Amino acid sequence: MNRRVWGAVILGIVLVLLICGRFLPGEGTDFSRALLPPGAGGLLGTDHFGRSVAVTVWDAAGGSALAALITAVVTTAIGAGIGVVSTLSNALSKMSTGLLIATLVVPSMLFTFIVVGILGGGRTAIMVTVALTHWPLAAQLIGPKVREEWDSGWVRFDRRLGAGRWQILRWHVLPAAGGRVAAAMAVIFPSAVVHEATTAFLGIGVDPAAVSLGPLIAWGQSDMTVGAWWTLVVPTCALMVLLLPPTILARRLGERPRSL
Amino acid sequence: MEPGRLEEELTPHPTGSGSSRFRHIFRRGGIVLGGMILAGLAGGAGVFALSAASPSNPLAHTVAGWEFASAEARENLAAAYDTGGWLGAWWQWLLTTVTTGDLGYSRLLHTTVGEVVLGRGLNTVAATLCASAITAVIVFVASVLLARFPGLAHNSATSGLIGAWLAVPSFLIALIIVVLFGRQLPNPATSAPITLIPSVAGTIALAWSAMLIAAARSAAAEVWSTPWARALIGRGFSPMARVRTVLPSIVAAVRAPAVIYVPVIILGEAAVEAVLSYPGLGNALVEAAAGADLPLLATVTAIAAAVTTGLVLGVRSFGVSGGDRLLAAGASTGVLGKGYA
Numbered sequence: 001m002n003r004r005v006w007g008a009v010i011l012g013i014v015l016v017l018l019i020c021g022r023f024l025p026g027e028g029t030d031f032s033r034a035l036l037p038p039g040a041g042g043l044l045g046t047d048h049f050g051r052s053v054a055v056t057v058w059d060a061a062g063g064s065a066l067a068a069l070i071t072a073v074v075t076t077a078i079g080a081g082i083g084v085v086s087t088l089s090n091a092l093s094k095m096s097t098g099l100l101i102a103t104l105v106v107p108s109m110l111f112t113f114i115v116v117g118i119l120g121g122g123r124t125a126i127m128v129t130v131a132l133t134h135w136p137l138a139a140q141l142i143g144p145k146v147r148e149e150w151d152s153g154w155v156r157f158d159r160r161l162g163a164g165r166w167q168i169l170r171w172h173v174l175p176a177a178g179g180r181v182a183a184a185m186a187v188i189f190p191s192a193v194v195h196e197a198t199t200a201f202l203g204i205g206v207d208p209a210a211v212s213l214g215p216l217i218a219w220g221q222s223d224m225t226v227g228a229w230w231t232l233v234v235p236t237c238a239l240m241v242l243l244l245p246p247t248i249l250a251r252r253l254g255e256r257p258r259s260l
Numbered sequence: 261m262e263p264g265r266l267e268e269e270l271t272p273h274p275t276g277s278g279s280s281r282f283r284h285i286f287r288r289g290g291i292v293l294g295g296m297i298l299a300g301l302a303g304g305a306g307v308f309a310l311s312a313a314s315p316s317n318p319l320a321h322t323v324a325g326w327e328f329a330s331a332e333a334r335e336n337l338a339a340a341y342d343t344g345g346w347l348g349a350w351w352q353w354l355l356t357t358v359t360t361g362d363l364g365y366s367r368l369l370h371t372t373v374g375e376v377v378l379g380r381g382l383n384t385v386a387a388t389l390c391a392s393a394i395t396a397v398i399v400f401v402a403s404v405l406l407a408r409f410p411g412l413a414h415n416s417a418t419s420g421l422i423g424a425w426l427a428v429p430s431f432l433i434a435l436i437i438v439v440l441f442g443r444q445l446p447n448p449a450t451s452a453p454i455t456l457i458p459s460v461a462g463t464i465a466l467a468w469s470a471m472l473i474a475a476a477r478s479a480a481a482e483v484w485s486t487p488w489a490r491a492l493i494g495r496g497f498s499p500m501a502r503v504r505t506v507l508p509s510i511v512a513a514v515r516a517p518a519v520i521y522v523p524v525i526i527l528g529e530a531a532v533e534a535v536l537s538y539p540g541l542g543n544a545l546v547e548a549a550a551g552a553d554l555p556l557l558a559t560v561t562a563i564a565a566a567v568t569t570g571l572v573l574g575v576r577s578f579g580v581s582g583g584d585r586l587l588a589a590g591a592s593t594g595v596l597g598k599g600y601a
Contacts, residue, residue, distance in 0.1 A: 092327065112312070113549045118557070202534050224439060247424075248427070
């Protein structure tokens with residue numbers, strides 16, 4: 001296996017491990033154990049509710065990873081579908097370009113702040129706004145490539161030999177567009193994590209009781225004043241663990257959509 | 261106007277007589293202005309519509325207590341909401357704003373919305389200008405280094421470093437600055453906004469330069485792969501001659517993402533302003549969104565929509581770079597793909 005495949009496998013394992021944290025039993029509040037440092041308070045200490053920081057952060061990171069993964073898959077699927085349809089006619093293509101320009105106008109983070117601030121809905125609403133502002137990226141990345149492959153000489157040749165749609169998809173289209181699908185997902189995934197973390201950090205439209213990396217970092221910032229550095233450092237590192245691999249993978253996969 | 265027609269109108273036409281060029285500029289200016297007005301109206305209306313659609317319906321609670329300078333304006337707004345719902349309320353708010361210049365009162369910031377917009381808008385503009393200047397210096401230095409040392413553009417460590425830098429969200433950069441330099445930073449509660457500008461502008465510049473340096477590195481790698489650039493080294497040209505030859509190509513590649521990112525920077529770095537407690541328009545928007553302060557939220561949203569639309573259309577119309585390149589730049593720098601706003 002080459003380095004790229006190894007990278008994707010390791011990323012997948014990390015993701016699965018993180019998501020497992022979502023299904024751990026929740027930590028109860030115990031104020032007598034509040035802000036114990038690593039060692040006395042377990043592996044990574046306790047937060048100001050007396051909960052284990054390791055378990056709480058694992059839970060929060062798992063939730064963010066799961067939500068971002070679902071968002072990346074759904075957004076990429078929607079974008080790819082619209083992208084393929086938009087290549088069918090000139091008018092649809094122009095409409096797709098118009099939508100892309102419209103998306104350029106909307107700063108996605110501000111859009112998220114406004115929508116989630118007014119409607120509420122927490123993590124789900126944040127992910128919906130990410131999908132709304134990011135699908136054109138997937139459309140522009142994947143659509144033209146799928147269409148180009150579908151119209152290629154190889155596919156026409158195989159069709160004449162009697163190959164079905166699914167066979168053509170499996171033999172030609174998916175291998176050709178797979179890199180772009182992965183690139184789109186690798187760009188959308190960290191973006192979804194950042195949107196969720198930032199919105200929750202600022203306390204906009206998010207349930208205060210929900211376990212999320214944003215509020216954990218915000219609480220950690222206030223705990224720093226009493227010297228409890230671990231409550232800030234651990235969730236910040238967890239956020240970086242979520243963001244770094246897909247961002248670097250996206251760069252390696254050539255997220256720069258030159259064909260736009 | 262059809263999308264194709266709009267594209268045609270926005271495409272720069274370099275040739276032509278003086279009067280036809282003036283006509284083109286006038287027409288494109290009209291499109292930009294029209295786009296700004298439409299986006300502003302849509303932004304304001306969007307806030308009213310979303311509020312009405314919300315399960316808690318903050319619009320219904322706000323309309324009765326919406327404070328204008330005159331009692332008559334408030335009664336008109338309440339009556340318009342009763343008869344026309346959110347659309348009626350939005351239209352009445354717009355009429356009051358246009359005819360009297362009264363945008364209402366912000367219950368969160370305890371002052372008129374007009375004063376908030378004016379004061380905080382100027383603070384945001386000042387921070388953005390400083391951030392742009394710092395970014396320009398950082399990116400120029402990086403571009404010179406990339407033009408001077410060919411190996412830097414192809415180095416995988418450089419790529420990894422830029423990848424790691426790109427991954428750090430801007431609010432986290434602000435947080436790191438607060439944690440590391442908190443004691444040295446001026447107190448936001450007691451200091452004048454001008455003393456807070458360096459930290460805000462520095463943070464925004466750090467977040468902004470990562471993607472521009474990534475674009476510069478890609479361009480440098482592409483340039484250094486061409487035969488003519490390799491010939492510069494093979495034929496023994498001096499390092500200064502290399503920089504003079506390669507730098508313009510790198511700067512040209514950075515220009516498009518830099519310009520496309522300006523609209524996002526102006527109001528998009530709301531999270532940085534919020535973390536550093538900077539009294540800017542972005543911070544006002546965060547406070548308004550968190551506290552459902554509709555008069556302030558509707559106004560700031562309308563302004564944000566108009567400004568970003570104006571800048572994006574302006575960039576496209578007046579041809580800072582080609583349209584396709586701009587789209588690619590927008591997609592690759594994160595306006596689309598990466599939410600580092």
